[in-house]
Amino acid sequence: MPHFAKPEAGSWTENYPELGTSPVNYEDSIDPAYYEAEKEAIFKKTWLNVGRVEQVPKVGSYFTKELAVADTSLVIVRGKDKEIRAFHNVCRHRGNKLVWNDYPGEEVKGTCRQFTCKYHAWRYNLDGDLTFVQQEKEFFDLDKADYGLKLVRCEVWEGFVFVNLDQNAQPLKEYLGEFAKGLEGYPFHEMTEVFTYKAEIGSNWKLFIDAFAEFYHAPVLHMKQAVKDEADKLFNVGYEALHYEIHPPHSMISSWGGMSPPKDLTIVKPIERVLRSGLFGPWEAPDIEGLDPLPPGLNPGGHRAWGNDSFEFFPNMTLLIWKPGWYLTYHYWPTAVDKHLFEANLYFVPAKTARERLKQELAAVTFKEYALQDGNTLEATQTMLKSRVVTEFPLCDQELLLRHLHKTVADYVKEHTDAAQ
Amino acid sequence: MLPSEFAALEPFSEWVLESERDRYSKRLASSMEEMQAFYDAAFPLLEQASDHLDKFPLSELPKQERNLLLLLFSLVNVSFPVEVWKQARVPDSGAAYMDLVVEPKV
Numbered sequence: 329m330p331h332f333a334k335p336e337a338g339s340w341t342e343n344y345p346e347l348g349t350s351p352v353n354y355e356d357s358i359d360p361a362y363y364e365a366e367k368e369a370i371f372k373k374t375w376l377n378v379g380r381v382e383q384v385p386k387v388g389s390y391f392t393k394e395l396a397v398a399d400t401s402l403v404i405v406r407g408k409d410k411e412i413r414a415f416h417n418v419c420r421h422r423g424n425k426l427v428w429n430d431y432p433g434e435e436v437k438g439t440c441r442q443f444t445c446k447y448h449a450w451r452y453n454l455d456g457d458l459t460f461v462q463q464e465k466e467f468f469d470l471d472k473a474d475y476g477l478k479l480v481r482c483e484v485w486e487g488f489v490f491v492n493l494d495q496n497a498q499p500l501k502e503y504l505g506e507f508a509k510g511l512e513g514y515p516f517h518e519m520t521e522v523f524t525y526k527a528e529i530g531s532n533w534k535l536f537i538d539a540f541a542e543f544y545h546a547p548v549l550h551m552k553q554a555v556k557d558e559a560d561k562l563f564n565v566g567y568e569a570l571h572y573e574i575h576p577p578h579s580m581i582s583s584w585g586g587m588s589p590p591k592d593l594t595i596v597k598p599i600e601r602v603l604r605s606g607l608f609g610p611w612e613a614p615d616i617e618g619l620d621p622l623p624p625g626l627n628p629g630g631h632r633a634w635g636n637d638s639f640e641f642f643p644n645m646t647l648l649i650w651k652p653g654w655y656l657t658y659h660y661w662p663t664a665v666d667k668h669l670f671e672a673n674l675y676f677v678p679a680k681t682a683r684e685r686l687k688q689e690l691a692a693v694t695f696k697e698y699a700l701q702d703g704n705t706l707e708a709t710q711t712m713l714k715s716r717v718v719t720e721f722p723l724c725d726q727e728l729l730l731r732h733l734h735k736t737v738a739d740y741v742k743e744h745t746d747a748a749q
Numbered sequence: 750m751l752p753s754e755f756a757a758l759e760p761f762s763e764w765v766l767e768s769e770r771d772r773y774s775k776r777l778a779s780s781m782e783e784m785q786a787f788y789d790a791a792f793p794l795l796e797q798a799s800d801h802l803d804k805f806p807l808s809e810l811p812k813q814e815r816n817l818l819l820l821l822f823s824l825v826n827v828s829f830p831v832e833v834w835k836q837a838r839v840p841d842s843g844a845a846y847m848d849l850v851v852e853p854k855v
């Protein structure tokens with residue numbers, strides 16, 4: 329018996345007939361040629377979130393972003409006019425990487441007045457103009473105006489900085505569409521206290537999205553996180569979402585509130601009972617404007633039991649907003665067909681007291697305990713998919729977002745390949 | 750090292766660690782007995798310690814109070830092995846790792 333109503337079509341999946349209900353093939357996660365196609369068709373064409381405005385607070389603040397999946401590195405910087413710009417991180421003289429420290433592959437951040445190349449000291453201002461050439465007279469008809477840094481499209485939505493390597497891409501807000509519109513006004517700018525986790529995961533990037541875009545696995549894989557009786561109960565009940573919605577290429581899942589706070593305090597760990605916090609975050613919302621009422625895009629099913637909404641902004645950004653007033657993002661940065669860098673950021677309203685900070689610490693530590701279990705499982709999945717012993721996998725109604733993700737990727741790849749022919 | 754009211758925790762001052770990376774490494778390097786002993790001493794004082802620390806603004810914690818807070822961060826970190834896992838590592842996590850590369854300053 330379903331606990332929550334499903335759409336008239338009979339199931340969430342059938343509510344989107346273009347997705348079908350047949351088993352899904354995961355060749356897209358193991359075929360190296362397909363990975364190459366994804367780079368061109370998706371990562372060099374769509375809007376990618378690379379950070380937040382708080383990372384470039386003042387004129388001259390910058391950070392670099394390694395985009396192996398688009399075969400480039402970018403530098404994002406706030407210019408003299410306060411605008412945020414993104415450039416390819418490559419010197420126009422002989423192609424040295426412009427901004428880096430000791431290890432070319434490592435991302436860096438800082439503040440500067442200009443960028444100076446380590447190789448022959450060419451300099452660029454914060455707007456990307458070439459301003460100085462060492463021994464300029466040795467060159468032949470060199471016009472500095474022709475050798476500025478290569479600009480990349482860069483736009484900001486609600487403080488999230490996005491880039492797009494395609495100069496002809498549609499504007500960011502148009503691309504993000506209805507979900508983004510429905511979230512406007514959420515007080516992201518108040519939640520500036522950040523915990524950033526990084527991990528290298530031995531799986532295709534889509535498999536980790538698959539793991540975080542369904543909660544069907546939670547009562548099983550994460551069973552030991554709960555005390556025994558509660559775990560048994562969760563296992564028997566299983567998992568059902570409150571609501572699913574798709575606005576191609578993006579999608580979302582809306583979920584109930586679980587343990588925040590639990591009706592029965594004996595079901596949570598002693599530390600959670602004392603600190604009143606846990607996986608779902610601090611049980612009480614911070615005292616800021618903008619959480620009541622919430623923007624219309626949150627809790628689209630209008631459920632009383634609502635606990636969080638998780639948005640999948642295609643291709644590789646998850647934005648998960650929790651009812652008690654904090655949020656997190658996941659990014660999945662592919663580095664090979666069977667490898668990616670996973671990055672998770674937890675954003676809170678800055679703690680004013682030690683107790684508030686301890687609640688956040690517990691939420692962050694708990695997040696890591698879960699994510700380690702997810703990450704490890706993915707590596708096991710990747711190796712077995714690669715065996716190709718089984719090629720067709722049935723997905724249930726709670727796995728709707730996975731079906732949508734793999735289809736969307738396929739559509740982008742197909743459209744790109746067709747256009748090339 | 751700690752505020753005098755919490756002298757009972759002095760024997761566990763090696764758990765006063767600056768970063769999550771240090772705290773998690775120490776957890777992995779500790780036996781269940783060591784973590785249990787630390788937990789048994791610190792957990793009953795968690796409420797009282799929070800009350801004590803809340804008398805100060807977080808950004809202006811005196812040195813000893815700041816140490817106490819860092820020690821409580823370690824308590825949070827070992828609460829998983831002690832309360833649920835019965836082992837230092839997260840079960841079913843194999844070789845997976847996850848680094849906390851940015852954490853809020855205290």
Ligand code: FES
Binds near residue numbers: 445446450
């Ligand atoms: S490559 Fe940058 S100055 Fe020569």
Ligand SMILES: [Fe+2]
Binds near residue numbers: 539545549
């Ligand atoms: Fe999970």
